[in-house]
Amino acid sequence: MKIMIDEREVMAYPGEAILEVCRRENIFIPTLCYHPAFKGQGACRMCMVEIIDSRGQRKLVASCTYPVSDGLKVITSSEKIRKIRKTLAMLIAGRAQASPFAQKMAGEYEVKPFFFKGFENEKCILCRLCVNACEEMGSAVLAAVSRGVDKRIETPYAEGAEECIGCKACAEICPTGAIEVKEENGQRIIWHKTFDLIKCESCGREFATPEQIRFIEDKTGRKIEKFLCEGCRKRQTAEVIKEFSV
Amino acid sequence: MPKGGPGKGMGNVIYVQPEKCTGCRTCELTCSFMHTGEFDPTRSRIAVVGFEKTGFFFPAVCQQCDPAPCMEVCPVGAISRSEATGAMEVNHEVCIRCKMCMIACPFGATFYDAKDNQIIKCDLCGGDPECVKNCGSKALTFSKSSPAVSLKRRAAAAKIKEVLEEVR
Numbered sequence: 522m523k524i525m526i527d528e529r530e531v532m533a534y535p536g537e538a539i540l541e542v543c544r545r546e547n548i549f550i551p552t553l554c555y556h557p558a559f560k561g562q563g564a565c566r567m568c569m570v571e572i573i574d575s576r577g578q579r580k581l582v583a584s585c586t587y588p589v590s591d592g593l594k595v596i597t598s599s600e601k602i603r604k605i606r607k608t609l610a611m612l613i614a615g616r617a618q619a620s621p622f623a624q625k626m627a628g629e630y631e632v633k634p635f636f637f638k639g640f641e642n643e644k645c646i647l648c649r650l651c652v653n654a655c656e657e658m659g660s661a662v663l664a665a666v667s668r669g670v671d672k673r674i675e676t677p678y679a680e681g682a683e684e685c686i687g688c689k690a691c692a693e694i695c696p697t698g699a700i701e702v703k704e705e706n707g708q709r710i711i712w713h714k715t716f717d718l719i720k721c722e723s724c725g726r727e728f729a730t731p732e733q734i735r736f737i738e739d740k741t742g743r744k745i746e747k748f749l750c751e752g753c754r755k756r757q758t759a760e761v762i763k764e765f766s767v
Numbered sequence: 768m769p770k771g772g773p774g775k776g777m778g779n780v781i782y783v784q785p786e787k788c789t790g791c792r793t794c795e796l797t798c799s800f801m802h803t804g805e806f807d808p809t810r811s812r813i814a815v816v817g818f819e820k821t822g823f824f825f826p827a828v829c830q831q832c833d834p835a836p837c838m839e840v841c842p843v844g845a846i847s848r849s850e851a852t853g854a855m856e857v858n859h860e861v862c863i864r865c866k867m868c869m870i871a872c873p874f875g876a877t878f879y880d881a882k883d884n885q886i887i888k889c890d891l892c893g894g895d896p897e898c899v900k901n902c903g904s905k906a907l908t909f910s911k912s913s914p915a916v917s918l919k920r921r922a923a924a925a926k927i928k929e930v931l932e933e934v935r
C-alpha cells in the first residue's frame with residue numbers, strides 16, 4: 522500500500538506502524554520507549570505525529586503503535602507536535618533529575634525542567650525498555666508498579682526474583698543507566714539478587730552467571746562441559762588444532 | 768561443531784591452515800579497517816591466537832556453524848544466516864546487547880566492539896572476505912565446498928571439522 526508522509530508518497534506494508542515506515546524511509550521521529558526488537562509500546566508519547574483522516578480532520582497519534590492504512594496522510598512535524606515534545610522533555614527531565622540523558626534532552630528541546638520534589642536521585646524515565654528486554658529473555662520479572670508519581674520499575678515485592686538470570690540485559694538497554702549492577706568479590710548483584718559468577722577454568726576471569734549458562738544449555742540443547750571465557754575458548758580451539766597439525 | 772559443518776549448503780567457507788600462519792596479524796587489521804575504517808585489532812572479527820614459544824599461530828574466526836549456537840540463544844532473533852553467503856549475520860538494530868551469543872559461541876568468535884557498542888562477528892564480507900585476500904602466507908583460504916575442491920583439502924577440512932566438534 523501507499524501512504525503519504527509529509528507530502529511524500531512512500532510504500533508501507535500491512536501491520537506496520539507509522540514509525541517503522543518512517544525509519545525505513547529515513548524520516549526522523551524522536552522516540553524513547555521504542556526499540557526495533559520489540560513492538561511499539563506507546564508509553565512515552567515522544568513519537569507523536571499528526572494524521573489527517575478522510576474528512577480532513579487532524580489527529581495526534583503515537584507513531585510507534587499506530588498502524589498504517591492505505592492512503593493514510595501523516596505529518597511528522599508541526600507546531601502542535603513540537604509543543605508536545607517540549608512538554609514531555611520538561612516532565613521527563615523534571616522526574617529523572619539524576620539522568621544526564623534526560624537533562625540533555627531538556628536542553629535540546631530548550632525547556633527548563635520543572636523539578637519534582639523527591640526525585641533528586643531519579644534516573645529512570647519509565648520507558649519500560651528493561652521490562653521488554655527481560656520479557657524477551659524469558660524471565661519477565663520486571664514491571665511498572667504503583668501509579669502516578671510513585672510509578673517505578675520493580676521486581677515482585679521488590680525482592681530478588683527466582684526467574685532473574687542476572688544477564689544485565691535490562692541494564693544494558695536502559696538509556697539512562699538507571700539500573701544498578703554491582704560486580705565485586707566474584708559476585709554480581711542486580712535487582713535485589715546476588716549471583717556467584719562463574720570463573721573461567723583457564724584464566725580465572727569471571728564471565729557469566731550459572732543461570733546464564735543454564736539458559737544457553739536450554740536453548741542449544743547441549744551441555745557446556747568446560748567453563749571458559751571468550752578468550753580462552755579461542756585458545757582451546759587453537760590448542761586442539763595445534764595438536765592435530767603437528 | 769554441529770552436523771553439516773561450516774557453511775553447509777552455501778558453499779563458501781574460510782579455511783584456516785594454522786601451520787602456514789606467521790602471526791603477522793594482517794587479517795586483524797584488514798578486518799577492522801574494512802568494517803570500521805580504523806586499524807584497531809580490538810575491533811576485528813578475527814583474532815590470532817599465538818603460542819610464542821612454539822611459534823604456532825591460529826587465526827580464530829567464526830565457523831558459520833549449522834545449527835549456530837549464537838543464533839539459537841539470541842532472544843530477539845537478531846542473528847540469522849545470510850541467504851546469499853551463508854554467514855551468520857547480526858542485525859545491530861534489533862540486537863539488545865545481552866551478549867548471550869558471546870557466552871554461547873564455542874569458539875569465542877563472537878566479539879564486542881565497545882566503540883560502536885555492537886556485537887560483531889565474521890560476516891564473510893558479503894561473500895568476498897578481505898582477510899583471505901590479504902593473508903600473505905595463504906593461511907586463510909576461501910573456497911567453494913564443491914566437488915571442484917581438491918580431495919586433499921576436503922580431507923583436511925573434514926579433519927578440522929572433527930577436531931572442532933571435539934572442542935565443542
Ligand code: SF4
Pocket residue numbers: 654655656658660661662663684685686687688689690691692711712
Ligand atoms: S538481569 Fe534479570 S531482571 Fe534484568 S533482564 Fe536479565 S533476567 Fe531480567
Ligand code: SF4
Pocket residue numbers: 837840841842843844845846857861862863864865866867868869886
Ligand atoms: S547480544 Fe544481540 S545478537 Fe547477541 S544474543 Fe543478545 S540480542 Fe542476540
Ligand code: FES
Pocket residue numbers: 551552553554555561562563564565566567568569583584585586
Ligand atoms: S516511542 Fe512511541 S510512545 Fe514511546
